[in-house]
Amino acid sequence: MVLFGTPIETIYLTTLIIAGVLTLLFLLFGDIFEGIGDVFGFINPILILAFLTFGSASGFIFESLTMLDSILILIISILIGLLLVSLVNVFLLIPMSTAEESLGYTEESLKGRVGKVIISIPEDGFGEVLIESKVGKISKPAAGYENQAIQEGKQVLILNVDKGVLFVEAYEVKDFG
Structure with missing residues (x-):
C-alpha cells in the first residue's frame, strides 16, 4: 500500500x-x-510515545513478513499498541506513581526518636548520633540539649533538630518488670 506517495512500510519505520x-x-x-501530564490531565506523554512505538x-x-491487507494490519497494530500501552500503564506507571518517592526524612520526623551516640558528645561541643529504622540508618551531628557531655555507646532521645544538628539528652529504658 502507498500512502501520500510513500510506501506504508516506510511510514511505519519512520514513525x-x-x-x-x-x-x-x-x-x-x-x-x-x-x-505536560498535569496540564492535560489524562494524557501522559510516555503512553502516547509508547503507543506510537508499539503500533x-x-x-x-x-x-514486512505477512501478506495481510494493509487496513487489517493497521487495525491489528492499533489493537496491539493499545494492549501493550494498557499493560505498561497498569503494571509499570501506576505502581511507580504510587510508590514512595524517597526514603528520606524530615528534620521534624526525627524529633522524639531514640538514637545511639557513635562519636562522644563533649560538653559545649558536637558528636555524632546513629538513628536506625526499618529502611536504613541515619548518621547526624549532635549536641547535648543542655550542653551536657554524653559518652559513646549511650542511647539518646532527640529533643530538637536545628540546621541539621540533633539536640539530644541521655535516654535510659526503664524496666518495670
Whole structure:
C-alpha cells in the first residue's frame, strides 16, 4: 500500500524511529516536560510515545513478513499498541506513581526518636548520633540539649533538630518488670 506517495512500510519505520528517539529524549530530559501530564490531565506523554512505538513496530513487522491487507494490519497494530500501552500503564506507571518517592526524612520526623551516640558528645561541643529504622540508618551531628557531655555507646532521645544538628539528652529504658 502507498500512502501520500510513500510506501506504508516506510511510514511505519519512520514513525518507529521518531517515536523511539522522542521516548529516549523524554526519558533523559523528562523532568523538563514534567508539567505536560498535569496540564492535560489524562494524557501522559510516555503512553502516547509508547503507543506510537508499539503500533508502528508491529505495523512494520506485519507489513514486512505477512501478506495481510494493509487496513487489517493497521487495525491489528492499533489493537496491539493499545494492549501493550494498557499493560505498561497498569503494571509499570501506576505502581511507580504510587510508590514512595524517597526514603528520606524530615528534620521534624526525627524529633522524639531514640538514637545511639557513635562519636562522644563533649560538653559545649558536637558528636555524632546513629538513628536506625526499618529502611536504613541515619548518621547526624549532635549536641547535648543542655550542653551536657554524653559518652559513646549511650542511647539518646532527640529533643530538637536545628540546621541539621540533633539536640539530644541521655535516654535510659526503664524496666518495670
